[in-house]
Structures are given as structure tokens and as C-alpha cells.
Amino acid sequence: xxxxxxxxxxxxxxxxxxxxxxxxxxxxxxxxxxxxxxxxxxxxxxxxxxxxxxxxxxxxxxxxxxxx
Numbered sequence: 001x002x003x004x005x006x007x008x009x010x011x012x013x014x015x016x017x018x019x020x021x022x023x024x025x026x027x028x029x030x031x032x033x034x035x036x037x038x039x040x041x042x043x044x045x046x047x048x049x050x051x052x053x054x055x056x057x058x059x060x061x062x063x064x065x066x067x068x
Contacts, residue, residue, distance in 0.1 A: 001026060 002014040017023035 001030060 004012050004014075006012055015023075015026065017026055
């Protein structure tokens, strides 16, 4: 299976399978791969957001006096 973009930036997909069984196996693999990529991206996004808020909170705490 080949994914690419044409000269105008439009997505293109090419695939070739010897029979329906191989086509279904490829579809199954691509579907699960895409789901795994979505999970990884969501986890990375959550981690990045958490890191930003943690850094901001730490900066706020550094400016406080011990008596306050």
C-alpha cells in the first residue's frame, strides 16, 4: 500500500493484492496501525500539555516567599 501526495497536494492511495484474503489482511493491518498511531499521538499530546502546565506551576511556586 502506498500513500503519497500529487503535485497539487492531494492525497493518493495505491494498493494491489493478489486476492481478497490478502486485501482483507492488509486492510486489517492498516486499520490497527492507524489506531495505534492515533493512540500514540493522543498520549504524546497529553504529555506535552501536562509538561507545559507543570512548568508553569513550578514557575509560579518559585516566585512565592516561604512566609506567604
